[in-house]
Amino acid sequence: MPQIVVEDLRKTYRIAERAPGLGGALRGLWQRRHREVQALAGVSFQLERGELLGFIGPNGAGKSTTIKVLAGILQPDGGRVTVDGREPSADRQRHVGRIGVVFGQRTQLWWDLPVGEGFDLLRDIYRVDARRYRATRDELVAALQLERVLDQPVRQLSLGQRMRAEIAAALLHAPDLLFLDEPTIGLDAPSKLAVRDFVRRANRERGTTVLLTTHDMHDIEALAERVIVIGHGRVLADSPVAALRAQVMAERRLLVDFAETPPPAFTQPGVREIAREGRMLVLGFDPAQVAAPALIARIATTHAVEDIRLEGLAIEEVITRFYAMHGAAEG
Numbered sequence: 001m002p003q004i005v006v007e008d009l010r011k012t013y014r015i016a017e018r019a020p021g022l023g024g025a026l027r028g029l030w031q032r033r034h035r036e037v038q039a040l041a042g043v044s045f046q047l048e049r050g051e052l053l054g055f056i057g058p059n060g061a062g063k064s065t066t067i068k069v070l071a072g073i074l075q076p077d078g079g080r081v082t083v084d085g086r087e088p089s090a091d092r093q094r095h096v097g098r099i100g101v102v103f104g105q106r107t108q109l110w111w112d113l114p115v116g117e118g119f120d121l122l123r124d125i126y127r128v129d130a131r132r133y134r135a136t137r138d139e140l141v142a143a144l145q146l147e148r149v150l151d152q153p154v155r156q157l158s159l160g161q162r163m164r165a166e167i168a169a170a171l172l173h174a175p176d177l178l179f180l181d182e183p184t185i186g187l188d189a190p191s192k193l194a195v196r197d198f199v200r201r202a203n204r205e206r207g208t209t210v211l212l213t214t215h216d217m218h219d220i221e222a223l224a225e226r227v228i229v230i231g232h233g234r235v236l237a238d239s240p241v242a243a244l245r246a247q248v249m250a251e252r253r254l255l256v257d258f259a260e261t262p263p264p265a266f267t268q269p270g271v272r273e274i275a276r277e278g279r280m281l282v283l284g285f286d287p288a289q290v291a292a293p294a295l296i297a298r299i300a301t302t303h304a305v306e307d308i309r310l311e312g313l314a315i316e317e318v319i320t321r322f323y324a325m326h327g328a329a330e331g
């Protein structure tokens with residue numbers, strides 16, 4: 001049975017509206033006007049134990065709302081959600097003891113308390129057995145290189161240090177399910193790598209299930225095998241990253257540097273010549289018709305070549321094209 005089951009999840013926010021000016025403020029006293037924002041319009045997906053899912057979409061697509069529902073912070077208007085068989089918002093107390101949540105934009109630690117003391121408070125809140133707590137904390141502190149900041153108040157930490165402390169805080173009670181909402185936002189390159197490396201290890205070595213939202217497509221490329229793309233509160237795609245790439249890229253490019261003058265015409269079904277310059281030939285091919293390794297092998301065995309490079313579309317561009325194809329830009 002999947003660890004997470006989400007079926008036809010719906011959530012609409014009501015926002016109080018006020019007409020401008022003093023007149024508007026006065027009218028608002030007895031006549032409240034509301035505007036509705038449909039954040040989730042029927043989201044369904046499942047997640048198996050041990051998976052690492054990239055949950056992506058443009059701003060305002062409904063990613064954080066989904067995570068808040070899954071974490072039991074927000075009650076949905078419709079649909080069904082179960083996590084390990086529990087209904088998050090109905091069974092909140094038990095639920096939060098079994099999951100870890102990191103919101104990149106918010107802290108769950110205490111701003112003025114030293115990191116280590118914040119960790120101890122979480123031990124008490126989650127009622128973690130003292131011995132088990134010490135073992136988990138020491139392991140997390142070492143893995144996330146937090147030794148030097150344990151006695152520093154959270155407000156003094158750099159963003160990278162704080163994010164590593166947040167991830168440790170979310171895992172102190174050893175949950176086997178982790179929700180990460182933009183954990184690399186604003187981090188410099190080394191800090192991003194450290195976070196990615198830790199998340200990958202937690203997933204591969206400990207089997208922690210991870211649901212990750214991010215706008216950094218390098219996170220997706222480095223970590224996720226499967227992605228769900230959401231836009232306007234709906235699932236637009238749920239597929240392996242490679243399949244998404246294939247869906248967007250009708251044609252791939254192969255750049256070949258020949259050791260001598262390239263053959264005058266390069267013909268093969270599904271392959272066309274795009275350009276030639278000196279000894280370099282640019283070929284375009286349809287990945288559904290021609291497998292890249294077979295094409296490379298054929299060229300390399302029939303001609304003297306110096307170099308062959310497959311031109312990959314950067315994942316950022318793949319996703320941008322996908323959003324454009326589905327009219328999913330920010331709404």
Ligand SMILES: Nc1ncnc2c1ncn2[C@@H]1O[C@H](COP(=O)(O)OP(=O)(O)OP(=O)(O)O)[C@@H](O)[C@H]1O
Nearest residue numbers: 013015037039057058059060061062063064065066
């Ligand atoms: N508390 C709230 N009250 C009113 N509207 C909200 C609230 N939270 C979110 N929304 C609206 O719901 C929609 C979905 O927001 P959500 O935060 O889930 O998107 P997101 O995909 O996480 O976006 P981002 O990538 O910008 O973080 C947006 O239109 C947003 O303005």
